[in-house]
Amino acid sequence: MTFIPAANAISFTDPVDGKFDMGDYLAENAYGFLPVPIIITEPAVGYGGGAMGIFLHESESEKKQRKQLAQQSLEGGAQLIPPAVTVVGAAGTENGTWLAFAAHRRTWNKDKVRYLGAIGYGNANIDIYDNINLLGNDYELAFDTKSTGLVILQKAEFRVGDSPLLLGVKQFYSRSTVESSNPVVDKFLTGFMGKETNMSSLGLLAKYETIDNLFYPTNGFVVNAEYDLYREELGSDYEYDQFKLEGEGYIPLNNKWTLAVAGEHQSLKTDEWFLPPLSKPYIDLRGVSAFRYQGDEVTTLQAQLMYHIDNRWTVSGFYGAGKAKDEGWLQNPLTTTESSTDAYGVGFRYQIARRYGIHMGVDVAFNEGDSALYFQVGSGF
Numbered sequence: 001m002t003f004i005p006a007a008n009a010i011s012f013t014d015p016v017d018g019k020f021d022m023g024d025y026l027a028e029n030a031y032g033f034l035p036v037p038i039i040i041t042e043p044a045v046g047y048g049g050g051a052m053g054i055f056l057h058e059s060e061s062e063k064k065q066r067k068q069l070a071q072q073s074l075e076g077g078a079q080l081i082p083p084a085v086t087v088v089g090a091a092g093t094e095n096g097t098w099l100a101f102a103a104h105r106r107t108w109n110k111d112k113v114r115y116l117g118a119i120g121y122g123n124a125n126i127d128i129y130d131n132i133n134l135l136g137n138d139y140e141l142a143f144d145t146k147s148t149g150l151v152i153l154q155k156a157e158f159r160v161g162d163s164p165l166l167l168g169v170k171q172f173y174s175r176s177t178v179e180s181s182n183p184v185v186d187k188f189l190t191g192f193m194g195k196e197t198n199m200s201s202l203g204l205l206a207k208y209e210t211i212d213n214l215f216y217p218t219n220g221f222v223v224n225a226e227y228d229l230y231r232e233e234l235g236s237d238y239e240y241d242q243f244k245l246e247g248e249g250y251i252p253l254n255n256k257w258t259l260a261v262a263g264e265h266q267s268l269k270t271d272e273w274f275l276p277p278l279s280k281p282y283i284d285l286r287g288v289s290a291f292r293y294q295g296d297e298v299t300t301l302q303a304q305l306m307y308h309i310d311n312r313w314t315v316s317g318f319y320g321a322g323k324a325k326d327e328g329w330l331q332n333p334l335t336t337t338e339s340s341t342d343a344y345g346v347g348f349r350y351q352i353a354r355r356y357g358i359h360m361g362v363d364v365a366f367n368e369g370d371s372a373l374y375f376q377v378g379s380g381f
Helices: 023-028 060-072 183-193
Strands: 034-040 048-057 084-093 098-108 113-134 137-159 165-179 197-209 220-230 240-252 257-269 297-308 313-326 337-353 358-367 370-377
Touching: 023 060, 034 084, 034 358, 034 370, 137 197, 165 183, 165 220, 313 358, 337 370
Parallel strands: none
Antiparallel strands: 034 048, 048 084, 084 098, 098 113, 113 137, 137 165, 165 197, 197 220, 220 240, 240 257, 257 297, 297 313, 313 337, 337 358, 358 370
């Protein structure tokens, strides 16, 4: 039998505020990870669940410095450059949707170089909605789809001098099959897409970032712009351009209140007559069914008011609205329609690892009679 010396024992009690904390476990246990339950109430796929583990990677000197700062103040440690992070998980839902995934983020040279890599494989059973305008009347089409495949994403960013500006490149690849239980739709999909579809792109990105913490910002802002080119020369079966501009801002009103705002605009341009059902951007808000509102141009705005009860507990209320402009699933300008929706909700966070500034909690969101529950790591944006 092996006994662990008391000096090396892992503590789940923070030495500064005496509260439950997993920072020591994450830092000192070679196999330590933050377990995060995945509870899915997404209207698009139904109820389900799973789990993921968040692993943090630091050198001994980095651990020592972060621990010393965390012992000196409640905010210490979390303000340092974030450690490398690996995330591994899997989840499934009642309608047969499932996903297994892994991702890794790392920085070098005092955060002058960043890398993000992610891979996922799974099956998504999602209903697709499309609007058609005929003779002045709007008609909504709806059909189910089953998409199965592999997705790979990579990003590399490089800081410009010592400024908050980063420039980089992005690579995306997916290989999938799509089918429908509707025999007419299924034959249509097979006729235009074949048995398998490859989507491949290269993109440029620019980011301006001043937030004070990667895991749960309370001050500063970040603006990110990406332009992706899907081309046959890159291995893509379809050619189109996709642009995304997104931003988040965190404004401390006083030592108890923080106002957070976020916005996103996405657009898609193509000469293709037909695109796969999941290609288009969609309104992505807590409480709104995924892919329910797709479009060639999608814009969302969100606001969140956070009240910090103490250094551990935060409660919040949020509201978001989105608008989608769509030329139709078949890219026909004569069928252009617009749709909009909004959602609202409340949530809470607990700072589970103070030395890293990691917060976990739950959001409950509502939209047009639907509701959804989200287990969150971070702000929720």
